[in-house]
Amino acid sequence: xxxxxxxxxxxxxxxxxxxxxxxxxxxxxxxxxxxxxxxxxxxxxxxxxxxxxxxxxxxxxxxxxxxxxxxxxxxxxxxxxxxxxxxxxxxxxxxxxxxxxxxxxxxxxxxxxxxxx
Amino acid sequence: xxxxxxxxxxxxxxxxxxxxxxxxxxxxxxxxxxxxxxxxxxxxxxxxxxxxxxxxxxxxxxxxxxxxxxxxxxxxxxxxxxxxxxxxxxxxxxxxxxxxxxxxxxxxxxxxxxxxxxxxxxxxxxxxxxxxxxxxxxxxxxxxxxxx
Numbered sequence: 001x002x003x004x005x006x007x008x009x010x011x012x013x014x015x016x017x018x019x020x021x022x023x024x025x026x027x028x029x030x031x032x033x034x035x036x037x038x039x040x041x042x043x044x045x046x047x048x049x050x051x052x053x054x055x056x057x058x059x060x061x062x063x064x065x066x067x068x069x070x071x072x073x074x075x076x077x078x079x080x081x082x083x084x085x086x087x088x089x090x091x092x093x094x095x096x097x098x099x100x101x102x103x104x105x106x107x108x109x110x111x112x113x114x115x116x117x
Numbered sequence: 118x119x120x121x122x123x124x125x126x127x128x129x130x131x132x133x134x135x136x137x138x139x140x141x142x143x144x145x146x147x148x149x150x151x152x153x154x155x156x157x158x159x160x161x162x163x164x165x166x167x168x169x170x171x172x173x174x175x176x177x178x179x180x181x182x183x184x185x186x187x188x189x190x191x192x193x194x195x196x197x198x199x200x201x202x203x204x205x206x207x208x209x210x211x212x213x214x215x216x217x218x219x220x221x222x223x224x225x226x227x228x229x230x231x232x233x234x235x236x237x238x239x240x241x242x243x244x245x246x247x248x249x250x251x252x253x254x255x256x257x258x259x260x261x262x263x264x265x
Contacts, residue, residue: 005211049158049189053182055174064165071181072160079159 018093029089031082033074035059040070044078046086047104080107132203139199141191145184152181154188156196190220 023029030051034041039059043052053075059067087096087106096106140161142153149169153162169177197219201209213219 045158047157049154049185050182052178053185054178055181057174060170060174060177064167064170067170067177068163068165072163075160075185 015094019090022090022093026089029082029086031078031080031085033078033081035070035074040067040074042071042075042078044075044082046079046082050075050078080105083107128203132199135199136196139192139196141188141195143184143187143191145180145187147180150180150184152184152188154185154192156189156192158185158189160185160188194220 029046031044031046032041033044037058039056039062041052041054042050044050053071055067055071059070062070083104084107086104087099090096090099100106136156140153140155142151142162144151147169149166149172151162151164152160154160163181165177165181169180172180197209197212200212209219
């Protein structure tokens with residue numbers, strides 16, 4: 001069991017090293033999504049809580065329930081974008097099946113990533 | 118032997134299922150926002166107190182961001198605890214050596230606004246970690262936060 005754990009730890013370290021070298025070149029991997037009217041903007045990370053949630057002054061008029069629903073909708077969209085970007089960025093470094101097994105689903109490629117492969 | 122392996126496989130699948138649907142709920146120290154989140158940071162429920170909206174757009178964004186972080190950390194900690202109960206503390210400590218410390222080991226309080234906190238917390242509304250039903254007096258649970 002100890003050997004397995006050490007092997008797993010070594011593999012995680014190797015992947016971390018490869019990923020961190022890659023991310024140093026490419027910048028942090030995040031996903032951004034906004035409401036069409038700009039009420040809510042979320043910058044999400046893959047597999048973690050949102051890095052930033054911004055709300056416009058006009059959005060306060062939606063009321064607590066409407067605003068909460070919009071934040072949830074946009075946060076979900078931003079995280080799916082972040083997960084997809086993680087897959088796109090790492091597909092030469094990590095087996096995509098391993099990312100999916102870790103719970104990072106690759107979504108549909110969307111046009112608003114700002115770059116094409 | 119085959120039966121043991123099969124049982125172990127079933128237990129692992131059960132654990133994966135439980136962790137897959139696991140969430141935790143956290144309230145912001147100011148009492149104006151409550152979030153239920155998964156360990157992956159997905160927001161499952163969000164409740165905003167009307168008074169929070171009165172504090173302005175920037176405060177809303179900051180408080181919600183902080184509360185999602187609290188709820189996510191709590192969900193990750195619950196996952197660690199479930200794993201420690203199912204697989205033993207040794208395995209949980211091994212996982213920590215690979216994946217990094219569990220949230221309540223690595224941070225005393227994840228919401229530490231560097232300056233200008235969104236709202237000072239009245240002490241009685243401070244976030245508490247979820248109660249552990251069957252506290253285990255050994256290595257993994259030595260953190261005093263888990264002995265309430």
